[in-house]
Amino acid sequence: MSSHLSPSSDGSCTRLAPFGWDEQLARDFHSLHAPGTVPARVIAEHRDRYVVRAAAGERAAVLAGRLRHHASRREDLPATGDWVAVDEGAGTAAIHAVLPRRSIFRRKAAGETTEAQVLAANVDVALIAAALPGDVNARRIERYLALAWESGAVPVIVLTKADLVDDVDAAVRGVRAVAPGVDVAPVSAITGAGVDALARWLLPGRTAVLLGSSGAGKSTLTNLLAGDDALRTGTVRADGKGRHTTTHRQLVQLRSGALLIDTPGMRELQLWSADAGLESAFADVEALAARCRYGDCAHQAESGCAVRAAAQSGALDPARLESWRRLRRELAWLEIRQDQAAAADERARVKTLHRAHRAHTRRKYG
Ligand SMILES: Nc1nc2c(ncn2[C@@H]2O[C@H](COP(=O)(O)OP(=O)(O)O)[C@@H](O)[C@H]2O)c(=O)[nH]1
Ligand SMILES: [Mg+2]
Numbered sequence: 001m002s003s004h005l006s007p008s009s010d011g012s013c014t015r016l017a018p019f020g021w022d023e024q025l026a027r028d029f030h031s032l033h034a035p036g037t038v039p040a041r042v043i044a045e046h047r048d049r050y051v052v053r054a055a056a057g058e059r060a061a062v063l064a065g066r067l068r069h070h071a072s073r074r075e076d077l078p079a080t081g082d083w084v085a086v087d088e089g090a091g092t093a094a095i096h097a098v099l100p101r102r103s104i105f106r107r108k109a110a111g112e113t114t115e116a117q118v119l120a121a122n123v124d125v126a127l128i129a130a131a132l133p134g135d136v137n138a139r140r141i142e143r144y145l146a147l148a149w150e151s152g153a154v155p156v157i158v159l160t161k162a163d164l165v166d167d168v169d170a171a172v173r174g175v176r177a178v179a180p181g182v183d184v185a186p187v188s189a190i191t192g193a194g195v196d197a198l199a200r201w202l203l204p205g206r207t208a209v210l211l212g213s214s215g216a217g218k219s220t221l222t223n224l225l226a227g228d229d230a231l232r233t234g235t236v237r238a239d240g241k242g243r244h245t246t247t248h249r250q251l252v253q254l255r256s257g258a259l260l261i262d263t264p265g266m267r268e269l270q271l272w273s274a275d276a277g278l279e280s281a282f283a284d285v286e287a288l289a290a291r292c293r294y295g296d297c298a299h300q301a302e303s304g305c306a307v308r309a310a311a312q313s314g315a316l317d318p319a320r321l322e323s324w325r326r327l328r329r330e331l332a333w334l335e336i337r338q339d340q341a342a343a344a345d346e347r348a349r350v351k352t353l354h355r356a357h358r359a360h361t362r363r364k365y366g
């Protein structure tokens with residue numbers, strides 16, 4: 001790439017603007033003081049290989065050694081949607097740094113580890129997809145909402161395959177009851193019904209992420225909004241090569257000018273840090289809790305508990321109350337494990353330090 005395409009020049013700004021680049025990002029990039037690099041956005045992530053979009057076009061990318069060795073936490077490594085600094089030139093790019101994130105969508109990594117996994121970065125809108133026939137699960141939606149609110153993105157619930165159910169309105173009402181203050185949009189990718197209503201969230205230069213179970217219709221919807229077969233979907237392909245499911249997170253440009261990150265379905269969706277997210281997702285329950293007689297009410301057996309009173313009168317669905325309790329317990333338990341993991345990290349760091357010191361001493365005096 002020629003040197004006149006410095007990131008502050010009009011060339012880079014106008015060519016990256018369709019991917020969400022703006023003045024604040026340009027300032028952040030300059031503060032990195034990384035000579036010989038240009039800004040790029042991560043548009044796909046496959047284990048340790050990436051595809052990035054720089055002003056000059058798409059390039060395959062890998063982590064620069066320094067970034068790989070110095071990132072102490074997995075969540076500090078680039079994820080789809082991140083803005084990164086890559087070296088100039090053609091061929092496979094090395095990613096040297098990740099720019100500060102405006103929002104970060106993360107869950108606890110699956111399995112025994114106490115680590116966060118970043119699902120998407122720099123997302124403005126989280127579209128939580130659930131297929132109307134059989135996939136609408138209030139408890140799972142609450143969980144997605146807690147993570148979405150925590151991420152800093154605005155959640156919207158997209159109920160897909162509306163063509164396959166008779167009473168769409170009843171389903172929408174049911175979902176609204178567990179999603180206070182959140183828009184619920186029923187759509188069909190087959191008839192196109194409701195798809196135009198998504199336009200108000202899919203604005204030029206803005207980034208949305210589509211989350212939800214495998215088979216919910218996320219890739220089909222993405223293709224419809226992108227206007228071509230940008231992604232492979234679960235339908236059998238015309239060439240007879242069989243069904244495709246999304247295997248990695250990928251950012252595509254929509255006809256509206258918005259960016260959309262499609263994701264594979266996730267079997268587990270465990271919370272990471274989500275205190276504020278949980279408060280937003282359960283704003284109705286939190287409002288009740290604020291009216292309990294005692295400030296430290298555990299909503300168990302205390303007198304004057306507004307939460308239990310609402311559950312008893314039917315004003316609050318007892319299943320929703322139980323869900324709130326369960327998610328709060330999950331967070332409390334996770335916090336203990338996070339503290340233990342942090343303490344173990346610190347012990348490992350001190351041990352390494354001592355080992356290095358002993359080796360140094362032996363070399364010098366031994
Ligand atoms: N009837 C109907 N089928 C749909 C709709 N959207 C997607 N599908 C089908 O649902 C299946 C899964 O779709 P896909 O987009 O791969 O789901 P993903 O796993 O969420 O990406 C495919 O067979 C699609 O053709 C819809 O709006 N209506
Ligand atoms: Mg898919």
Ligand SMILES: [Zn+2]
Pocket residue numbers: 289292293297298299300302304305306307308
């Ligand atoms: Zn109470």
